[in-house]
Amino acid sequence: MNRLMKHREVWLALAILLVIVMVTLRFSRFSQPSNLLTIFNDTSILMMLALGQMAVILTRSIDLSMASNLALTGMVVAMINAAFPQVPIPLLMALSLVVGAGLGAFNGVLVWRLNIPPIVVTLGTLTIFRGLVFVISGGAWVNAAQMSPDFIGLQRVIFLGLPVLSWFAIVTAVLFYILMTRTPLGRSLYAIGVNPTASVYTGIDVGKTKFLAFTIAGAVAGLCGYLWISRYVIASVEVAGGYELTIIAACVIGGVSIAGGIGTVPGVLLGAIFLGVINNALPVINISPFWQMAISGSAILLAVVLNARGEASKGRIILKKAEAA
Amino acid sequence: MTDTAATGRQLPDRLDNPLKSAVLSWESLLVLVAVVIFIVNSFASPYFLNAWSLSDLTFNFTEKALIALAMALLIISGEIDLSVAAIISLASTLMGLALQYGADTPVLVLVGIGAGLACGAVNGALVTKLKLPSIVVTIGTMSLFRGISFIILGDQSFKGYPKSFAWFGQGYVGWVISFELVLFLVCAVIYWVLLHRTNFGRRVFAIGNNDVAARFSGVRVDRIKFILFCLTGLMSGVAAVLLTARLGSTRPSIAEGWELEAITMVVLGGVSILGGAGSIIGVVLAALIMGLVTFGLGLLNVPGIVMSIFIGGLLIVVIALPILFRMWRQRA
């Protein structure tokens, strides 16, 4: 038990539970399984995006362009669907992965080959990608009526009791878990964040690994582009505007260190769910929506403070050793 | 050992000619870019070369550029503040609140600037006292500050600011020279002196290069970083006064997205996002370039979002060019 409490994931899970219990006290239907599953489903896209962002942050980088990538890829597939409704949805989904990965790879190449700091690169592509949404669409929206029923309906199909959207999140989470713990690439992501110099000495190609991290994040953002558009049934320039910071917030709450090298898949999932629960709970317990922003801001600050406290106990502790001996 | 001086082995101050390095500097690249854009603009639109047009142009960037001045120092010291736009919102809201209690112009200005300063102090305290990374702290306070505005204002807006207050955002000092522009130029000079000609500025660079070594060299790192956050908050407060005066009203959603624009100015101005390098002249030039690009394209009725492609592209290209040039020279 004591060992368990050392993990911040446990604390985060408890915090989420606490929020759920408190909301339930005021509004009993909140904790019904069906409502909780709805919240999970609502948070699916954020979870996936945060996992992609985590891969990047682990390498001491940051991707500010994910939301713009999502908007651009979403617009591309929505326009294709509107123009050629007969194109099968799986093909469109594959396309969204490819387009997203391509945009991510563009970030990655600039970071890898030109050594431009990631925050600068993605600050640039943040505006470029979103501008391109306008350019390709001429500013016009693609609305529900123009999308094919399959395009909209796929993620809403219930499979084994859960909507397909939730399954996307679950499968992504499992894949990321395997990637992060069991593959050389995943371990390299961590290694680069913990000690970039040492990574070079162990034969890791730091630049290329960062490139792959950006590509992975891009692919996730692209897929989420399709999911987002078909979920909110509108593709416009404004889609997911400002969402890049929410994604980073989910990572931070989930215990990913902005300095790289630290972070787990379960932590990030919980971080996203925490934000999802808060967002769902506020309207339900009749807290004015105007409080929402301040509350999530405070939650982020609280999370960083707790994170820092957790990491602070790093000292060398010469004396204790002396006492124990 | 004392006799080494006698051997007369004098270390020169510097080897390369300062003039030569000035010509090859980032700033001269920016001047070139600015001139080219200016010329292109004057050919592209018949309305560009007009005193009033050029004066209106400055309103597009002065407020953001005021923040960028302080942000430049902060980024040089290795920190960042993403909450500046939220500070504008909160400062403006508090000014509106003061207005409801009958405050007159001087008090309003003090409230705006004071609120900015206080928000900056909160950021500074969180970063320096609790040793937290500034990027996440300010993502948090960004929601918090704007969130407080929303709590205070809800769906309302404050309006009815006095005429004398409006002058700060709409007034002209003489002919087409606006108060905002004059204030910006004065602040630019002040920040230039502060960064490049004082002990404080020297220490800011040292901290940005290596804050551990700076601390070990007796630099009060935390105090300086705290001051820099306060300065950034203060300038956001000043920008809040100007913007509120220019709009004549306050909504919680005011100045949304400005943080990234201010940071773009700083980075385009040649300040290293990793800290330790940069200049105020570069930032002023970058602000001017962004103003020229957006206004020039605006005259052609190009939608703002397309302008942002140019800005984003400019950011990457201007930073990539010297790197590509160096790589090309090394290969040759």
Add this chain to the structure above:
Amino acid sequence: MTDPILTLTGISKSFPGVKALNEVSLELYPGQVTALIGENGAGKSTLVKTLTGIYQPDAGEIRVGGEIVSLPTAHSASAVGITAIHQETVLFDEMTVAENIYLGHAPTNRFGMIDWRTMRAEAKETLDSMAAGIDPDIKLKELGIAKKHLVAVARALSIDARVVIMDEPTAALSQKEIEELYVLIELLKEDGKAILFISHKFDEIYRIADRFTVFRDGEQVGKGLIKDTSQSEIVQLMVGRPVEGIFPARHADIGEVVLQAKGLSHPTEFDDISFSVRKGEILGFYGLVGAGRSEVMQAVFGMTQTSSGTLELSGQTITPKSAADAVEAGIVYVPEERGKQGVITGEPIFKNVSLPSLGKTSKSGFLRMAEEFALARTYTERLDLRASSLSQNVSTLSGGNQQKVVIAKWLATEPKVIILDEPTKGIDIGSKAAVHEFMAELVAQGLSVIMVSSELPEVIGMSDRIVVMREGRMVDTIENNNLKPETLVRLAAGIVEEQAA
């Protein structure tokens, strides 16, 4: 004579402004230890990095077992059987010991997934074979610096290599661990591996090396068999002039107490430390690596806060809350980690030197460059700094010269007490003598010096009195009169009581 396993010919490597290696050659023979000797900045580590695929040589060829190889990455180096323990510990704090050993060449199952179980088992086996006593499952950050070095050794051994390179492997190890390393090296020799051993310590070179190669300023200036060559010959090759290894005679008048510490304690790092240092005195601090001496000194310097105890400077109680406070009071500290804590590598020499003295060179807060250059010139010339100009970037200086910049920076503040933490760590023999001579001069001028050092000859040769620390506590303070080195070692290692009993 057997053929060499590894042959280098005509290797050159330049960095902007420095020719680190100029057409050097080197041969390594199976079952033999070759010592690579040279002053700081001679290019030893650069050679190691070109051999391990981290740097690409500008010219020259590398042959392994007679065949020309190219080493574009660290992987390709281990693939041809070259492994190295680098000078800096290049490990991962947040990862487990097992993963630190196997990162980059972890065993995988048939799906390409990392096989954690095999990895842990193999790591345990390697560590046990070294008698390291390290649990492969704990995170690296929980280990002390010496154990970390052992992990680095285990990592090098986990690669089945023909050539093992060790770049100053003993710099951070205590005597006991050094002995264990020697045993390990013997085993590797018996295995027929070729070993390249880099060290500044002649005693260990004479103890374990069979051959030597000497570098000077990036060039190979000599090589031969250790048993045929005397130490002074090697030193002569190394510095290009004879160096006498005698510590300077001092003529300082020891005066009244300047700094007095009473009962300094810290919750986790040290407890009840009391000492005093007098005008014109050198107070030595001896202990094994990790004894907590640096922590005490950093507390005196205001970098960390003590939980109890008092500090008196010239009879007045001071409580430095930051380094700035300490500098103002007249206490300065030359840190151990030069690159990280000592110099600001991105900035030129004169800015480094003037940084703590800006109050003096400036006028009401505004910079005066001329004054800064004058100040920097005065002090760097006193220390005989080797640089091309005062605007040269500190990062382009060699380690010894960087150290001089740090000392110049502090002398410019005209301090009362100067604390030197491992002032000659990793510094070559020539610069070392200069630093020692300079310390003697400082005390002659009436300064008080505290010198933290892990090198016995240095401590005994330079100090007036010696404080010995062990595991965060003060063991004893001894006058340096005909002190036997063994006495100090026993005190530091904690075997005094046993002897008495």
Add this chain to the structure above:
Amino acid sequence: QTRIALVVKSLGNGFFDAANKGAQEAAAELGDVEVIYTGPTSATAEAQIEVINSLIAQQVDAIAISANDPDALVPALQKAMERGIKVISWDSGVAPEGRQLHLNPSETNLIGETIIKLAADYLPDGGDVAILSAASTATNQNAWIDAAKAALPEKFANINLVAVVYGDDDSVKSTDEAKGLIASYPDLKAIIAPTTVGVVAAAQVVTDQDLIGKVNVTGLALPSEFKQFIDNGASQAVALWNPIDLGYSAVMLANDLVEGAEAGPGATLSMGRMGELTLDDTASGAMAAPFTFDASNIEEFSKIY
């Protein structure tokens, strides 16, 4: 040649694209008129001011604006008027001192009453309804909601308005708010969204949660964007004025001012084929009554706008 700028809240909005159609139609009808269709990409006042500044620099003859903020644009528009540019607002208004006249798409009270009536018509026994609005600062939405609240007690006694929430014309926020309403008010019978983004979001939520037939979504919607929800039954009927007519009338009015007509309380100006506009004492006037779309006519109108 007369140059009239049609400034909209944000580009890319189908409603405003339709208004532009009408504006171009007016320009063609007038002959020597060029319409500059412009606006920011994000619906903020600051961005709109930059657009206005560039129009001032281009010395256009008139600006017809649908404002993102009634007050914040006033100084910029006053500057435009000082430089001799005619300024009118349409759709979403500007405070009187910032424009010469305002064209309301319809009469505020009429709209307020219509949005409630759309819900009440399908609730013979009355019940709980809630409003999902755009931004909390949106002038026109707030005016309609006030009018609706005023009409409730007398004309729709059995309708119970339980909440007003704001989706900021953002599809995600609107979706969340709609879900919040459904979760908090189990007896909710109708969601009224007097904004085209909100109404689509609410209808999608109702469709997703299988509440078709239980919760009726209504409000103001563009037929082309909303057709499917009339088709699937998530909504019985929605209303809107014709944006084409609105854009057409705005350009006609602006042109009238350029040609020397005076705006002021009581003045009457021409709106071409839409007839005449008589200004009230705040110098604003209404174009026409809102038009209701239901299953009988949605097919036809969805092809137009």
